[in-house]
Amino acid sequence: MPQYLGLDSSTQSLSALLIDTDTGKVVADRSVNFGERLPQYKSPKGFLANDDTAIKHSDPLMWVEALELVLQDLRGAGIDLGNIRGISGAGQQHGSVYLSKSLDDVGAWSLSAPLCEQVKPLLSRATSPIWMDSSTSAECAEIARAVGGDECVATITGSRATLRFTGPQIRRFYKTCPAEWQRTAEIHLVSSFIPSLLVGKSVSIDLGDGAGMNLLDLAKSDWNDALLDATAPGLRQKLKRPVASTTVVGEIAGYFVKKYGFAPGTKVIAFTGDNPSSLIGMGASKPGTAVISLGTSDTVFTAMASKRTDPRGYGSVFGNPAGGFMSLACFSNGSLAREEITRRFGLSWDDFASSIVDKTKPGNDGNMLLPYFVPEITPRVLKASPRWFGSEAFVAGKDSAAAARAVVEAQALSMRLHSDWIGEAMTTVLVTGGASKNRGLLRVLADVFQATIMPLSVSNSSALGGALRAAQGVGGSAWQNLYAQFSPPDRDLAVEPNPNARPIYQQLGATFEKHIQEVLSEASI
Numbered sequence: 381m382p383q384y385l386g387l388d389s390s391t392q393s394l395s396a397l398l399i400d401t402d403t404g405k406v407v408a409d410r411s412v413n414f415g416e417r418l419p420q421y422k423s424p425k426g427f428l429a430n431d432d433t434a435i436k437h438s439d440p441l442m443w444v445e446a447l448e449l450v451l452q453d454l455r456g457a458g459i460d461l462g463n464i465r466g467i468s469g470a471g472q473q474h475g476s477v478y479l480s481k482s483l484d485d486v487g488a489w490s491l492s493a494p495l496c497e498q499v500k501p502l503l504s505r506a507t508s509p510i511w512m513d514s515s516t517s518a519e520c521a522e523i524a525r526a527v528g529g530d531e532c533v534a535t536i537t538g539s540r541a542t543l544r545f546t547g548p549q550i551r552r553f554y555k556t557c558p559a560e561w562q563r564t565a566e567i568h569l570v571s572s573f574i575p576s577l578l579v580g581k582s583v584s585i586d587l588g589d590g591a592g593m594n595l596l597d598l599a600k601s602d603w604n605d606a607l608l609d610a611t612a613p614g615l616r617q618k619l620k621r622p623v624a625s626t627t628v629v630g631e632i633a634g635y636f637v638k639k640y641g642f643a644p645g646t647k648v649i650a651f652t653g654d655n656p657s658s659l660i661g662m663g664a665s666k667p668g669t670a671v672i673s674l675g676t677s678d679t680v681f682t683a684m685a686s687k688r689t690d691p692r693g694y695g696s697v698f699g700n701p702a703g704g705f706m707s708l709a710c711f712s713n714g715s716l717a718r719e720e721i722t723r724r725f726g727l728s729w730d731d732f733a734s735s736i737v738d739k740t741k742p743g744n745d746g747n748m749l750l751p752y753f754v755p756e757i758t759p760r761v762l763k764a765s766p767r768w769f770g771s772e773a774f775v776a777g778k779d780s781a782a783a784a785r786a787v788v789e790a791q792a793l794s795m796r797l798h799s800d801w802i803g804e805a806m807t808t809v810l811v812t813g814g815a816s817k818n819r820g821l822l823r824v825l826a827d828v829f830q831a832t833i834m835p836l837s838v839s840n841s842s843a844l845g846g847a848l849r850a851a852q853g854v855g856g857s858a859w860q861n862l863y864a865q866f867s868p869p870d871r872d873l874a875v876e877p878n879p880n881a882r883p884i885y886q887q888l889g890a891t892f893e894k895h896i897q898e899v900l901s902e903a904s905i
């Protein structure tokens with residue numbers, strides 16, 4: 381019974397997906413929602429409230445507790461963790477954890493206290509900035525200036541200096557909290573922190589997620605000295621050298637063997653970012669297959685045949701865990717914007733879908749929404765500022781069906797517009813994430829992209845990518861074959877585009893872009 385565990389520490393939950401490579405079955409699929417299961421962290425959506433809406437931090441101890449809870453849940457469901465041969469996984473990208481001591485120097489975890497109590501005194505910064513944070517405009521400008529401008533940062537790292545990226549976040553910490561900075565010995569991404577807990581030693585950041593820091597020289601697969609210096613003094617000493625995503629980074633710590641029944645010697649493979657991990661879980665690691673992930677953030681990504689950067693400056697290049705690079709466009713108004721509409725209008729997800737499919741039509745009778753309910757990453761809109769255009773009833777918030785279509789049409793148009801730089805044909809697009817089974821969303825995506833939209837049978841492709849990479853890292857089985865076994869696209873749910881919608885969305889795309897330009901030209905945004 382060779383089993384492999386994929387973990388996904390994302391914005392709102394920590395999930396575990398267990399696969400058995402002999403039977404070809406998903407043995408377990410469990411998730412710990414932070415808001416529901418760990419209310420003491422006061423993070424209903426996975427992050428802490430802050431008067432400054434640009435600041436989005438989470439308590440890293442919440443992630444530690446969730447890790448133990450999900451393992452307890454697996455045991456509670458009768459799973460023998462002793463059958464697991466390898467573990468890998470993913471973390472929400474860009475989020476960072478700050479420790480006053482390297483985990484190489486703390487000794488073995490003790491069984492006499494839960495892990496969060498042992499990690500707490502090691503934190504040099506109580507909270508972790510996450511990908512939704514947009515408080516680093518000044519730091520991005522400083523870093524770019526120090527190395528010769530935004531184009532230089534993009535040439536080295538694949539992305540311009542970007543608000544949510546870890547380098548600018550580290551610089552802000554160094555500037556605003558000098559005493560805590562002095563106490564910091566080691567910095568982790570979420571994707572290196574979780575495996576470090578599992579191994580009980582400091583685990584390196586992988587090249588996939590490391591590319592989301594504005595610190596990695598993509599050509600050299602190492603941190604770039606000019607960017608390290610521009611970010612904060614002595615930064616290289618606080619980061620281990622990055623490793624390939626396929627690296628076996630250690631064996632499970634005795635704590636987990638004794639407490640949860642893992643087999644001694646269970647291998648841990650480097651974790652990566654949730655999007656790079658999804659690329660593997662979607663079977664899309666070769667160029668030619670585009671993926672849309674519908675989660676807290678919506679993302680569009682593909683493996684890249686050759687490295688290119690986004691001339692608009694919003695998109696990013698990350699490492700492809702299977703080798704080479706991937707492109708990504710990220711939208712912060714994903715599920716939070718969709719949920720805002722269902723909440724305001726009291727719609728169930730079924731109502732939401734039928735509002736789109738049965739009650740409205742492509743173009744939405746001219747009703748359009750700029751769905752910026754939280755600050756937006758792509759395009760960069762720094763203040764929450766939703767805008768409604770169209771009929772009186774729509775603008776007055778009295779047309780729930782039009783509102784449901786409007787939020788999804790705007791999201792799809794924005795994804796199409798802001799992924800044009802990727803340069804890959806999008807005739808078939810695979811979709812994943814919590815919302816990827818909603819027929820309303822699938823219909824609009826098919827019509828806007830004029831592509832066949834194909835959902836995956838497993839909705840957590842990021843955790844699946846972790847399990848597949850673990851199987852490949854330990855067992856040597858090629859993950860592509862495993863992918864075909866575990867998660868082929870769900871062809872029954874595939875949605876074909878309606879060709880009549882093409883001209884409608886061409887025109888609508890132009891109107892949408894015009895509205896965006898208006899918003900961007902307003903000094904206050």
Ligand code: XUL
Nearest residue numbers: 472473511654677679710
């Ligand atoms: C990608 C990004 C988000 C997070 C969400 O650059 O910021 O998609 O990875 O977990």
